[in-house]
Amino acid sequence: MTPATAPRPAAWTTPAAITARVAKRWDNGALLRGRASGEPFEPIAVPLRGPKAADLAEHLEEARGWVATLDRASKDGRAFRIHTKSVGGRHLGRTELPARAMIETFDQAIYLLGKAPQVQRFDEVLAASSHVPQVWDWVVAHPLTALGLAEQWPTILAALEWLERNRDSARYLREIDEPGVDTKFVERHRSVLASLLGVRPGEAAFAADLGLAHKPTFVRLRFDPQVLGFPAGITEASLRTTELAALRPRIKQALIIENEVTYLSAPVPAGGMVIWGKGFDASTPASLTWLAEVAARGDVLYWGDLDTHGFAILNRVRSHLPGVRSVLMDRETLLRHEARWGSEPSPTSAYLPHLDEDEAALYEDLVTGRYAPALRLEQERLDWAYALRRLPPHSQLSVKDQCT
Known part of the structure; x- marks a missing residue:
């Protein structure tokens, strides 16, 4: 039987390979953790791959160099201790070759890694x-x-x-x-x-x-003064969310609008208010507990863009206000404004569990590109006369406001 070919010297274990084995204990924190907790050091044994006895004749000089390299790297036992094994051959007699590098103490490991x-x-x-x-x-x-x-x-x-x-x-x-x-x-x-x-x-x-103070959030809203008990000349305010939450407004209906200019343009519902949702901040006004009571009656509307992110915001608002209804976010509105369609830069396809059946169907059509890829109908592009007919009845104050 032909003897197995000896591994080439390049495949023999190097000092760097020994260091790498110990470095794993440093990298996962085990060495420092054990030192801090006073745990006994767990010795690290590194098997050494080197020449076989039958291969010494072919690689004798390389083998001697390999042994010398390991001896130097051990630093007389300060870095690791070398355990040998006896190998024999018919021509060279018995020879002691390194078989295992042993790192037996924390100090050896740290010296080897240079981490003192x-x-x-x-x-x-x-x-x-x-x-x-x-x-x-x-x-x-x-x-x-x-x-x-x-x-x-x-x-x-x-x-x-x-x-x-x-x-x-x-x-x-x-x-x-x-x-x-x-x-x-x-x-x-x-x-x-x-x-x-x-x-x-x-x-x-x-x-x-x-229990520290944090930068407050604010809600901007337009309203009939009477619903908040403000003087007649005050029709808009930006209030701290916490302070607004503490009020008990006499409110009949509310309209949350995503876009600022549309928020400013929309008539204030009779006995109610228009709230600026500020896009993805829409959950801030939606977290008002008294608004949840109005929503439970079905008297809170949300109006956002007709695109995937518009429905994502509606989903978030409804997670706070389960009774909120959407307005101007339906298939009829989308199809009537085809000439004003645009493209959404980065649509979402997230699961939106709080949409109703019709909203979910339209959302799915937007996600799959049924009508056009990445279709978007921004709310400020809707025909204004069409939008006004779909919004809730407004107060006389709102009419004056619109005319001035």
């Missing part, structure tokens, strides 16, 4: 965190992330202390006064601070979970 400076910085982060148990636990659980933040860690701890001290204070982040900490720093490291504090990382959610 990083370990020192990690130890400093641990020491700085030792007085706060949840921070210590977080560092142990996320050692590489903590190491990457070593230079900023004292400032992160200062920000953390201020945030903990000011929970439920209703203060703005702008009021933070810890040395070296400002709003921009907190925003830049919000995800880490949120994880340390056990709150959600989103900008608004972060503030809400900590």
Whole structure:
């Protein structure tokens, strides 16, 4: 039987391959995590692929060079220890060849990887965190992330202390006064601070979970003054959502409109209001609880673009206001305005569970391009006389407003 061909020297295990095996433990955080938690070091055994006894005659000089290279890389055992095996041949006698590289201690692993400076910085982060148990636990659980933040860690701890001290204070982040900490720093490291504090990382959610103030949202609306109890000369306002939610307006009907100019043009319903939905911000006014009561009666209308995103916004509004009805977003309106069709830049095909049967059918036609690819009929392109006939009856105030 012909003996198996010896592996070429290029296929023999190199010091770089040994380092790569150990680097996996560094990259997944196991080395630092074990050091921080005081766990015994788990030895790493790396099998070494090298020449067989029968191949030494063919690759003797290469084999000697390979052994010498491994010896140098071991740094007299400071990086790893070499275990050998005895191999024999009819012509060369028995020879000891490296069989396994053993990394038996944490210090060996760190020396091999050249990570001593990083370990020192990690130890400093641990020491700085030792007085706060949840921070210590977080560092142990996320050692590489903590190491990457070593230079900023004292400032992160200062920000953390201020945030903990000011929970439920209703203060703005702008009021933070810890040395070296400002709003921009907190925003830049919000995800880490949120994880340390056990709150959600989103900008608004972060503030809400900590009981801090957040930039308010506003709702812009036009109205019959009497429904909000305003003086007769005031017909439009932009109010904080929270403050508007606290009001109990005497409202008969409401119209939410996506486009600003259309919002300004539409007549105010008698005893009601027109609300600017601001496109994808339409869920802000839709979250008003008193508006839900009006919607439950079927007296809240939504008017958006006749395109896939228009229906997506309607779907979002209806998730807050199940009773809201759409207006001028139907097949008849679409087909009557064919000469005014346009193209939607980036249509959506998302699942919209809150559309009614007719809306869903038209949405499907838009998604599949039944009438035209990426079809769009913007609401400001609708014939105005046609639109007025479909909108709810307006107040005398609205008529005057339209004529001035």
